[in-house]
Amino acid sequence: MIENLTNLLDGFGNIVTPMNLLIALIGVTVGTAVGVLPGIGPAMTVALLLPVTYGMEPAQAFIMFAAIFYGGMYGGSTTSILLNTPGESSSVVTAIEGNKMAKAGRAAQALATAAIGSFVAGTIGTLLLVLVMPVMVSFAIDLGAPDYLAIMVLGFIAVSAVLGASRVRGFASLLLGLVIGLVGIDKVTGQQRLAFGIPQLADGIDVVVIAVGIFAVGEALWVAAHLRRKSSEVIPVGQPWMGKQDWRRSWKPWLRGTALGFPFGVMPAGGAEIPTFLSYATEKKLSKHPEEFGKGAIEGVAGPEAANNASAAGTLVPMLALGLPTNATAAVMLAAFQSYGIQPGPLLLERESTLVWTLIASLFIGNLLLLVLNLPLAPAWAKLLQIPRPYLYAGILFFASMGAYAVNAQPFDLFLLLVLGALGFGMRRFGLPVLPLIVGVILGPIAERQGRMALQLSGGDLSGLLGGPVSYLIYAAIVVILAWPLLRRLTVIRASLKS
Amino acid sequence: MSTATTTPERRSDRTAVRDRAQYGVCAFLALVGVLVIVDAFRIGHATSSNDPIGPRPVPILLGVLLIVVAAVYALDVARGGTGEPEGGEDVDLTSKIDWRTVLLLGAAFVVNALLIERLGWVISGSLLFFGAAFALGSRRYVLTLAIAIALSLATFYGFAIGLGVNLPAGVLQGIL
Numbered sequence: 126m127i128e129n130l131t132n133l134l135d136g137f138g139n140i141v142t143p144m145n146l147l148i149a150l151i152g153v154t155v156g157t158a159v160g161v162l163p164g165i166g167p168a169m170t171v172a173l174l175l176p177v178t179y180g181m182e183p184a185q186a187f188i189m190f191a192a193i194f195y196g197g198m199y200g201g202s203t204t205s206i207l208l209n210t211p212g213e214s215s216s217v218v219t220a221i222e223g224n225k226m227a228k229a230g231r232a233a234q235a236l237a238t239a240a241i242g243s244f245v246a247g248t249i250g251t252l253l254l255v256l257v258m259p260v261m262v263s264f265a266i267d268l269g270a271p272d273y274l275a276i277m278v279l280g281f282i283a284v285s286a287v288l289g290a291s292r293v294r295g296f297a298s299l300l301l302g303l304v305i306g307l308v309g310i311d312k313v314t315g316q317q318r319l320a321f322g323i324p325q326l327a328d329g330i331d332v333v334v335i336a337v338g339i340f341a342v343g344e345a346l347w348v349a350a351h352l353r354r355k356s357s358e359v360i361p362v363g364q365p366w367m368g369k370q371d372w373r374r375s376w377k378p379w380l381r382g383t384a385l386g387f388p389f390g391v392m393p394a395g396g397a398e399i400p401t402f403l404s405y406a407t408e409k410k411l412s413k414h415p416e417e418f419g420k421g422a423i424e425g426v427a428g429p430e431a432a433n434n435a436s437a438a439g440t441l442v443p444m445l446a447l448g449l450p451t452n453a454t455a456a457v458m459l460a461a462f463q464s465y466g467i468q469p470g471p472l473l474l475e476r477e478s479t480l481v482w483t484l485i486a487s488l489f490i491g492n493l494l495l496l497v498l499n500l501p502l503a504p505a506w507a508k509l510l511q512i513p514r515p516y517l518y519a520g521i522l523f524f525a526s527m528g529a530y531a532v533n534a535q536p537f538d539l540f541l542l543l544v545l546g547a548l549g550f551g552m553r554r555f556g557l558p559v560l561p562l563i564v565g566v567i568l569g570p571i572a573e574r575q576g577r578m579a580l581q582l583s584g585g586d587l588s589g590l591l592g593g594p595v596s597y598l599i600y601a602a603i604v605v606i607l608a609w610p611l612l613r614r615l616t617v618i619r620a621s622l623k624s
Numbered sequence: 625m626s627t628a629t630t631t632p633e634r635r636s637d638r639t640a641v642r643d644r645a646q647y648g649v650c651a652f653l654a655l656v657g658v659l660v661i662v663d664a665f666r667i668g669h670a671t672s673s674n675d676p677i678g679p680r681p682v683p684i685l686l687g688v689l690l691i692v693v694a695a696v697y698a699l700d701v702a703r704g705g706t707g708e709p710e711g712g713e714d715v716d717l718t719s720k721i722d723w724r725t726v727l728l729l730g731a732a733f734v735v736n737a738l739l740i741e742r743l744g745w746v747i748s749g750s751l752l753f754f755g756a757a758f759a760l761g762s763r764r765y766v767l768t769l770a771i772a773i774a775l776s777l778a779t780f781y782g783f784a785i786g787l788g789v790n791l792p793a794g795v796l797q798g799i800l
Contacts, residue, residue, distance in 0.1 A: 176789060179788070180787040180788035291707060296692075297693050297697060301656065303686050307660070315672070316668065316679045318663065318664070318679060319659075345729070346730075350722050351719050351722070353715065353716040354716075470644070514760065515760035515762035516757055516771060522756045523740065523749060526733065527783070528750060532789035539736065539740065543730060553709060554709055577675055581675060585676030
């Protein structure tokens with residue numbers, strides 16, 4: 126405990142250099158700016174900016190990612206409050222009350238409660254991360270290969286079956302990701318798989334190219350196909366501020382939202398949607414002004430916005446402690462770790478202790494910078510919403526191509542990018558979620574390695590895959606997740622029989 | 625919570641226009657599955673005491689699962705299941721897919737991929753931005769071209785020279 130705090134202080138010591146603070150400032154500014162832009166979420170922001178950090182030291186790159194992470198999240202809420210068309214599912218709830226407030230001339234208060242709520246939730250969430258992550262690491266350090274395999278399988282099932290509207294579409298996406306992850310030389314035997322004799326494929330497809338293709342190119346093509354010819358109306362906004370009454374009505378929802386958001390972020394199947402909806406429902410129930418809900422109640426912005434940010438902080442726990450990403454941004458950040466040759470997991474804290482604590486310290490700094498920067502700059506961000514759409518989406522394609530080319534400096538990757546963009550386009554057209562695919566690409570090879578390692582230890586006996594008590598527990602959880610709709614239907618039938 | 629393939633509201637969708645193109649997705653998934661299995665059988669048997677199962681079982685398993693998912697997917701579609709197209713700030717789902725724009729964007733993309741090594745990023749990137757903006761409906765040619773060139777130059781100097789990112793200078797080598 127004390128040791129962790131000393132480590133964290135060392136982390137602060139590492140980042141408080143003028144250069145690193147400048148990087149954090151750039152990250153927060155770019156992250157917010159790009160996050161405010163319609164059509165660009167935090168995951169795409171990190172994916173697009175990955176290649177830019179190739180020339181940096183890992184620590185600096187992660188300071189930048191941490192800043193982009195929170196900046197992109199905050200930027201998204203500005204868009205949903207001022208435009209009423211949320212870019213991500215996690216800011217859907219913010220849009221409900223936030224946009225109503227903005228229409229009623231209270232945009233400044235909505236933005237302020239979102240910004241301060243994000244800060245409160247982000248700070249508490251990061252503190253909880255400091256407390257919870259080492260505990261999870263100390264639990265995970267004794268796990269063997271079969272346990273890891275079970276955790277990865279849980280991750281696969283969770284992102285495919287729980288998040289998203291349709292299970293079969295989630296699994297289709299996951300399997301496509303796992304297949305893409307197969308491409309290249311098998312690390313154990315040196316055999317080529319799905320490379321079709323193409324030398325560029327033998328090295329495997331770089332995760333950055335996949336993430337940029339699916340998130341950025343796929344999204345740009347999809348929006349281009351359905352571009353709103355009449356741009357939506359942006360509500361003008363002044364300096365965000367809150368009156369006494371607003372503070373009184375906001376602080377409890379912030380704390381409750383944080384309490385709901387963080388645990389869901391930590392859980393492999395949590396996500397940010399459920400806690401934001403739960404927070405909204407809770408605030409509606411507890412509010413002294415329930416009649417205001419649906420017409421612009423400040424509690425309905427404060428709570429969900431805090432839940433969203435706390436959940437984002439929570440997702441870093443399994444990401445850092447187990448190497449298990451549970452949302453798209455964490456998945457792309459995991460890819461960033463890998464591109465530096467760093468494998469997140471229980472050993473990370475031991476091997477790259479400085480890096481981890483610098484990353485966590487920069488989360489605090491980024492969060493603070495965000496508040497300082499965003500309250501005065503909100504009117505400027507609002508102007509970004511008026512950027513002409515042809516330039517915006519041409520710019521996304523431009524930066525996507527630049528980033529994908531920069532990975533290996535080969536034009537082949539640009540063709541690959543287009544193919545993956547077409548795949549991302551098709552997935553959006555048919556309602557296939559993209560998160561399972563990315564998680565499959567990143568975790569698939571690791572899961573296969575753990576599985577084969579488990580079999581090696583058991584001498585080829587298939588029972589070696591099942592492992593011990595920990596993995597039994599995880600497989601039991603998987604069975605419950607898979608059987609959930611069935612169980613629910615049974616309870617519904619029983620209830621209807623009774624009545 | 626996720627909804628299974630047979631939630632009541634989905635069944636009632638049956639009266640709505642059936643999205644038959646979804647069968648194409650099922651066919652695609654099954655095709656990928658077959659491809660993965662065929663490729664797996666091409667791999668030589670390479671097991672050892674270090675690696676009892678070798679590189680083949682995982683692709684075979686994935687291929688089989690893909691075919692199973694394709695079948696379940698087709699069943700879901702036949703029962704009236706539809707995937708909801710993704711919305712967004714600038715997405716107007718009431719409009720039909722504008723293939724002309726999409727194909728033009730693809731063309732701009734390919735032009736960049738073909739020319740980037742020969743002409744260099746500054747020229748090919750400018751063409752990409754200009755072509756993409758044109759495809760998306762920008763008709764202020766001079767302004768668009770100016771932005772395209774400014775952006776290419778800025779990224780080249782900022783990233784390639786400033787941050788050491790790999791971007792080719794191409795024919796402008798020595799000039800830039």
